[in-house]
Amino acid sequence: MTTRSLLRDAAERAATYLESLPDRSVAPTAEAVAALSQFDHFLPEHPQNPAEVLATLDELGSPGTGASAGGRYFGFVIGATLPAALAANMLATAWDQNCALVVISPTTAKLESIALRWLLDVLHLPPTSAAGFVTGATMANFTCLAAARHALLQRAGWDAEAQGLFGAPPLDVIVGDEVHVTALKALAMLGLGRARVTRVPVDSQGRLRADSLPALTDRTILCLQAGNVNTGAIDPLAEIIPRARAAGAWVHVDGAFGLWAAAAPARAALVAGIENADSWAIDAHKWLNVPYDSGVAIVRDKDALRGATAVSAAYLVQGAEREPSEYTPELSRRARGVDVWAAMSALGRSGIAEMIERNCRQAARFATGLRDAGYEILADVVLNQVLVSFGDDETTRRVIAGIQTDGTCWCGGTVWQGRTAMRISVSSWATTNEDVELSLAAMLRVASEIHALR
Ligand SMILES: Cc1ncc(COP(=O)(O)O)c(C=O)c1O
Known part of the structure; x- marks a missing residue:
């Protein structure tokens, strides 16, 4: 394989990966993570075909990633990558x-x-x-x-x-x-x-x-x-x-x-x-x-x-x-x-401002939707961060785990001034308002399922 066709293959695979993100679980599935053990072999004694190296990387590696390059990843504080920057x-x-x-x-x-x-x-x-x-x-x-x-x-x-x-x-x-x-x-x-x-x-x-x-x-x-x-x-x-x-x-x-x-x-x-x-x-x-x-x-x-x-x-x-x-x-x-x-070239001054402002508005929308459903927002939403409690600490922990398993979106947990909370960080250019509504609906669905069980 020529370098040109190898790079084309990599670019194709990268594009396919990004296009797959809206339709896959945001957290990698347990099977995908288990499959990573197939990387556990000895250093090859002899050179491998680069195209096969790339194929293995994609076929085993891509499914084992968290979909933080997509629009529904709200863990930590994690931006995606603008197409121009990528x-x-x-x-x-x-x-x-x-x-x-x-x-x-x-x-x-x-x-x-x-x-x-x-x-x-x-x-x-x-x-x-x-x-x-x-x-x-x-x-x-x-x-x-x-x-x-x-x-x-x-x-x-x-x-x-x-x-x-x-x-x-x-x-x-x-x-x-x-x-x-x-x-x-x-x-x-x-x-x-x-x-x-x-x-x-x-x-x-x-x-x-x-x-x-x-x-x-x-x-x-x-x-x-x-x-x-x-x-x-x-x-x-x-x-x-x-x-x-x-x-x-x-x-x-x-x-x-x-x-x-x-x-x-x-x-x-x-x-x-x-x-x-x-x-x-x-x-x-x-x-x-x-x-x-x-x-x-x-x-x-x-x-x-x-x-x-x-x-x-x-x-x-x-x-x-x-x-x-x-x-x-x-x-x-x-x-x-x-x-x-x-x-910065691709966004321009107005594009940067719009991205920041949009993410802040999306964070506020999460807070309103969760508060309207009766859940407690633990701090003022001034930027792109939301802290929510779904009840006692154990219930909140279960809801966080449930949301991660559900796969529609991904949020992590924290302890805020003594209380367990779920963190929502909206930091991605790729997050659409539709992503927010889909994710909010999933959070509310999982939370009410967990409450029904308790
Ligand atoms: C306020 C603050 N400082 C520092 C860091 C560390 O940043 P990095 O992981 O890019 O080194 C973070 C990461 O979330 C942060 O929120």
Whole structure:
């Protein structure tokens, strides 16, 4: 088989897979998962026909996937992939560019610079900010907090990158009690410690309480959040950020999905004041609906980001333009900026706003439909997240399991302020209003069946 026919076969199979999603169970069936054991064989001693490798991958692998690329997957916070971004990703994978340096890949370096400019524009962040294209919000948090560590310690006369942290002046880190675990993981990996942070109480929605903030200094890193992973709630940014900056603290905002509210005029007020922070973590694989893995670490002070991440060596050519690897922990990496550029090109400013707004309206529709049926919505629906209780914790757990098995849609569970809840996250370009109605009907059907049994 020629490379051309192999790639055609892959593209055909990919299209067939995507077309099958509306008619298949969103969760893979037990049989499909059991069939994955057929992958468990020894490394082939001899070369295999690539067409057969691909066929096996599709025939065994495709049915064992969760249908998160379709319109009825509401678990975690998971975007699908816009066709333009998927197609661009396929082509860019064929290019196989190492995106570290302009000299290796002028095209991807150019597109990354443009994607960054567009992101800052659509998110209303300072246009001179620097950024790195990373794997996701975890690494975006890590990269932004590395920049914070660099800047605050440099101000205190300490070179963190050269000297490490042993003997360094201490930095205080303040987080809300509902901080995402990955921000804590980033702090742990940076030697700032996940247990030595000061945790500030939150309100009933999960927002950090401004009246409980401890004293802030120029040795403080304050981690705020735009988009609580359960409720979508946004910390009181406009109230807190000016105070923190006046004290000389570094303000980092984890806006993995919530920062996208800035791109939708009707939601932008929710994140008013966010542009005054020092750094922002955002995911593109969530609400921008590009393929995994894709996040962006954005930092107001270019020197702080470069100070934390740039390295040089005689063989690493540095030109006059932005060298991508100077802004990320990685050297070699894939062309994430291409997918972002393609998604933003295809949607345009109005398409991005429409997608965000539509998903928010769809979340509100879920909440209304469930509340009208007598179920309790546990937090205000401000963005794309809904938390619902179907009764006591055990009943809610059973309903969640029933919905997953039913297969019309997929939702996960959580515990919100002591109560078991089902999470609905509407983050996909592919979710139609019909998908919402179908899914809502399935949720209500399963819930009433479980209630009838109890
Ligand atoms: C607020 C927040 N921060 C960070 C993350 C981690 O993102 P990723 O899985 O892309 O690293 C998430 C994931 O849901 C999130 O919601």
